[in-house]
Amino acid sequence: MIGIECRALTKKFMKGETTITPLDSLDLVIEPGSFLALMGPSGSGKTTLLNLIAGIDRPTSGELLVDGLDIAHLSRSRLARWRAEKVGYIFQLYHLVPVLTAYENVELPLLIHPLSRKERHARVQRALELAGIADRHDHYPRQLSGGQEQRVAIARAIVADPPLLLADEPTGDLDRESSTAILKLLRKLSEDLGKTLLVVTHDIATTDYAQATLHLEKGRLVTEPGEEQRHA
Amino acid sequence: MRHPRFVIPLLLLTLIGCAVEESPVQTAAPDLPPSLFLTSPPANARSVAEVKESAALGDEVVIAGQLVGNRQIFVEGAATFILGDHSIEACHPEEGCDTPWDACCTPITERRALSATIQVVGEDGKPLRTSLKGRGALSELKQVVVVGKVSQRSEGVFVVDASGIFVAGGDS
Amino acid sequence: MRGLPFDYATRNLGRSPGRLAGALVGSTLVTLLVIASASFIRGMGASLDPPAGNSNVIFLGAGSEESVERSEIRMQAADVVGTISGLRTRLGQPFISPEVHIGLAVRTDPAVPEGRLTPLRGVRPSAFLVHSEVQITEGRAPVAGANELLVGGLVSGQLGVPDARLGLGEVLHIDGREWRIVGRMRAPRTVIDAEIWIPLTDLQVIAQRDNLSCVIATLVPGEADITDAEILAAQRLDLELAVMTESEYYATLSRFYAPVRAMVLATALLVALGGILGGLNTMVAAFASRVREVGTLQVIGYPRRAIILSFLQESWIISSCGALVAGALGWAVLDGVAVRFSMGAFGLIVDAPVLAIGVGAGLGLGLLGALPPTIHCLRLPVGQALKS
Numbered sequence: 001m002i003g004i005e006c007r008a009l010t011k012k013f014m015k016g017e018t019t020i021t022p023l024d025s026l027d028l029v030i031e032p033g034s035f036l037a038l039m040g041p042s043g044s045g046k047t048t049l050l051n052l053i054a055g056i057d058r059p060t061s062g063e064l065l066v067d068g069l070d071i072a073h074l075s076r077s078r079l080a081r082w083r084a085e086k087v088g089y090i091f092q093l094y095h096l097v098p099v100l101t102a103y104e105n106v107e108l109p110l111l112i113h114p115l116s117r118k119e120r121h122a123r124v125q126r127a128l129e130l131a132g133i134a135d136r137h138d139h140y141p142r143q144l145s146g147g148q149e150q151r152v153a154i155a156r157a158i159v160a161d162p163p164l165l166l167a168d169e170p171t172g173d174l175d176r177e178s179s180t181a182i183l184k185l186l187r188k189l190s191e192d193l194g195k196t197l198l199v200v201t202h203d204i205a206t207t208d209y210a211q212a213t214l215h216l217e218k219g220r221l222v223t224e225p226g227e228e229q230r231h232a
Numbered sequence: 233m234r235h236p237r238f239v240i241p242l243l244l245l246t247l248i249g250c251a252v253e254e255s256p257v258q259t260a261a262p263d264l265p266p267s268l269f270l271t272s273p274p275a276n277a278r279s280v281a282e283v284k285e286s287a288a289l290g291d292e293v294v295i296a297g298q299l300v301g302n303r304q305i306f307v308e309g310a311a312t313f314i315l316g317d318h319s320i321e322a323c324h325p326e327e328g329c330d331t332p333w334d335a336c337c338t339p340i341t342e343r344r345a346l347s348a349t350i351q352v353v354g355e356d357g358k359p360l361r362t363s364l365k366g367r368g369a370l371s372e373l374k375q376v377v378v379v380g381k382v383s384q385r386s387e388g389v390f391v392v393d394a395s396g397i398f399v400a401g402g403d404s
Numbered sequence: 405m406r407g408l409p410f411d412y413a414t415r416n417l418g419r420s421p422g423r424l425a426g427a428l429v430g431s432t433l434v435t436l437l438v439i440a441s442a443s444f445i446r447g448m449g450a451s452l453d454p455p456a457g458n459s460n461v462i463f464l465g466a467g468s469e470e471s472v473e474r475s476e477i478r479m480q481a482a483d484v485v486g487t488i489s490g491l492r493t494r495l496g497q498p499f500i501s502p503e504v505h506i507g508l509a510v511r512t513d514p515a516v517p518e519g520r521l522t523p524l525r526g527v528r529p530s531a532f533l534v535h536s537e538v539q540i541t542e543g544r545a546p547v548a549g550a551n552e553l554l555v556g557g558l559v560s561g562q563l564g565v566p567d568a569r570l571g572l573g574e575v576l577h578i579d580g581r582e583w584r585i586v587g588r589m590r591a592p593r594t595v596i597d598a599e600i601w602i603p604l605t606d607l608q609v610i611a612q613r614d615n616l617s618c619v620i621a622t623l624v625p626g627e628a629d630i631t632d633a634e635i636l637a638a639q640r641l642d643l644e645l646a647v648m649t650e651s652e653y654y655a656t657l658s659r660f661y662a663p664v665r666a667m668v669l670a671t672a673l674l675v676a677l678g679g680i681l682g683g684l685n686t687m688v689a690a691f692a693s694r695v696r697e698v699g700t701l702q703v704i705g706y707p708r709r710a711i712i713l714s715f716l717q718e719s720w721i722i723s724s725c726g727a728l729v730a731g732a733l734g735w736a737v738l739d740g741v742a743v744r745f746s747m748g749a750f751g752l753i754v755d756a757p758v759l760a761i762g763v764g765a766g767l768g769l770g771l772l773g774a775l776p777p778t779i780h781c782l783r784l785p786v787g788q789a790l791k792s
Contacts, residue, residue: 084705099415388642
């Protein structure tokens with residue numbers, strides 16, 4: 001299990017001559033094994049926070065400790081290696097590789113690691129089963145529905161057994177029925193596998209499945225009265 | 233259809249090609265006679281045209297001329313050169329000849345009629361296997377006086393075996 | 405850390421069949437053009453190289469050292485050359501070949517008003533001694549006064565007719581008369597291959613000349629050398645001779661045609677440059693559509709070098725296929741093809757070095773064409789790539 005700690009985390013960038021600050025001195029602690037929903041209006045900094053935690057982007061200032069490691073100062077290649085081991089990322093639009101089958105898409109993250117073919121097969125099979133999409137393993141993305149694609153994407157995110165799962169609007173492109181199924185699956189993964197799970201969402205239904213919900217506005221956490229900035 | 237040969241020469245060889253050198257005749261360069269180059273001009277010298285006109289085979293001649301009238305004045309590797317009459321005019325740079333001494337503006341037949349072959353021979357009567365170029369200050373366009381004997385004389389052929397050569401302006 | 409599977413590269417090729425076909429055709433064409441250029445340069449170079457071990461000297465008219473076709477020397481020169489001691493002989497016959505070289509219009513069809521300018525060489529039988537590389541492959545040598553010809557292997561290409569049209573017994577029209585082909589000869593990789601040989605006196609009659617273009621003699625190495633020939637030329641001022649080894653003569657010719665080779669080389673480089681730009685364009689389009697996927701692969705944990713390698717694999721698969729097809733095509737179609745040029749014709753040579761150059765260039769282009777768009781594609785921050 002993995003914990004996350006943000007101290008005065010700030011992200012700024014220039015757009016023309018204007019400085020945009022999607023994250024503004026954010027302090028946040030996420031306990032290992034928690035399932036958090038991150039909500040807020042568009043431009044509130046949700047995806048920016050998710051990308052910083054995933055090591056996709058770098059903060060302008062502040063500290064970001066993931067599992068005690070200050071990832072902001074890792075080199076690009078070390079960050080890639082760190083992501084391969086620690087992070088599973090689920091995208092709104094699934095981002096499956098269209099020329100690979102469901103099985104091969106799920107296998108992709110394992111190819112980075114020194115595993116035998118047999119070992120990879122066992123892990124892919126297990127991830128597909130956990131995601132409830134094992135019966136479609138030989139289908140190409142174009143042959144799957146949106147919900148099925150997202151299940152494949154989730155299988156891909158968990159196949160290397162990363163302790164941290166990050167999801168950016170995982171139900172944003174799905175109908176209600178599929179959304180519910182995906183949310184249930186995410187909660188199951190959090191509960192059964194003990195993953196730390198952070199989900200960026202606009203979907204209020206997500207809050208029913210998450211252990212806690214964070215609200216971001218203009219790059220800052222909006223704390224409900226009496227609520228600590230320490231979560232789950 | 234040829235089959236590709238699996239010996240791959242370098243691209244450069246492909247582009248440049250390689251010429252096969254002829255194996256030279258193995259002869260040590262002999263020394264020229266010590267008295268060959270004269271320090272003062274011999275008397276009674278006549279022009280190439282005059283000598284060619286009057287001298288017979290075997291005659292001793294004193295012949296004055298200039299190293300002009302042919303693109304290659306000296307035979308490379310042999311003691312032979314072509315001596316032209318003073319009347320052959322060397323080319324001016326603006327005339328576009330390959331060399332000033334080839335006198336390309338004068339018709340070749342005229343040049344050859346006004347030229348003689350000078351050679352320094354060994355005991356076998358053949359030209360010595362050493363070039364005269366640069367020896368005794370001999371070089372193209374030099375004025376020289378040659379003392380020697382007419383060894384070949386026929387229609388258009390005039391060869392003098394030289395026993396003495398004076399090079400004007402030379403430092404022999 | 406391992407890279408992306410090879411399958412990923414191969415399957416990506418099928419994403420856009422149109423683009424794949426375009427890239428394959430482009431890569432094949434570029435490689436083929438490089439092979440064609442290299443075979444041209446090689447063929448021309450080889451035809452201007454004298455045969456290995458050649459100890460021939462060539463006597464030309466003084467002042468015509470650059471072109472045997474412009475040279476004129478007196479008939480007597482052949483006898484004078486015979487006075488050199490150290491000439492090669494066989495059964496008492498010295499290796500001396502008096503020759504006339506001339507370019508004349510040759511017609512395959514008398515109805516056609518203009519024939520094709522073809523190099524003709526007037527020879528005596530001794531020419532076969534001096535030019536030992538010439539092999540009569542069919543028929544026999546022509547006999548003087550019988551209107552007979554001996555035809556080289558590249559003459560059909562030179563005349564633009566099928567090779568069968570120049571079979572034994574076929575007729576060619578020269579100077580308003582019919583000449584029968586009685587022999588076929590090959591002298592691969594020499595200028596002779598593109599020539600028609602005709603008895604010396606017959607050609608002198610056609611050309612209305614009583615002199616020679618040159619006299620070629622073979623020396624015995626160790627017994628005579630170029631100096632002996634030069635001495636003779638210097639002594640026989642009346643004959644107005646210039647002399648050089650056959651190697652020197654061909655080297656002079658080769659220098660004369662150096663600008664042509666440089667032009668072909670420059671054209672090949674321009675074609676290659678065009679190929680690189682075309683390749684860049686195709687690859688930029690192909691990779692630009694996959695920017696988001698590249699971002700995803702980076703998020704999954706693939707390092708950039710693994711992605712670069714995979715993209716290069718894709719490009720190399722295309723360029724390898726193109727290079728292979730072009731190599732096979734070049735070898736099958738271009739090898740031996742006659743190319744006409746001012747002094748006659750020469751055969752394109754597609755051999756191992758030429759294939760290596762062509763295929764190497766094709767593969768190099770694949771690398772050069774793919775690298776910049778790949779790097780450009782990876783330069784985008786991952787977050788932005790995911791949104792694209």
